[in-house]
Amino acid sequence: MATRQGKKDNRLSEKxxxxxxxxxxxxxxxxxxxxxxxxxxxxxxEAKNFKAEG
Incomplete structure (x- = not known):
């Protein structure tokens, strides 16, 4: 499996x-x-903006 070199890992943990x-x-x-x-x-x-717009 290839890794994403040069890209940040933007996944969040559950916490x-x-x-x-x-x-x-x-x-x-x-x-x-x-x-x-x-x-x-x-x-x-973005979460604050998302909720304000929605």
Missing amino acids: EAMHIAETTDVSPKQAKDLAEKHGKEKAVK
């Missing part, structure tokens, strides 16, 4: 996803999806 979910009112699945799409660093910001 990280739960923390984002608790602080932003998105689901843990949504938090994981946002982290994969936007990166771990922006996941909280």
Whole structure:
């Protein structure tokens, strides 16, 4: 199996996803999806925007 060289691993652990979910009112699945799409660093910001827009 090939590894993704040069790419960051943007997957969240269950604990990280739960923390984002608790602080932003998105689901843990949504938090994981946002982290994969936007990166771990922006996941909280995007989760806040996601909930504000929705």
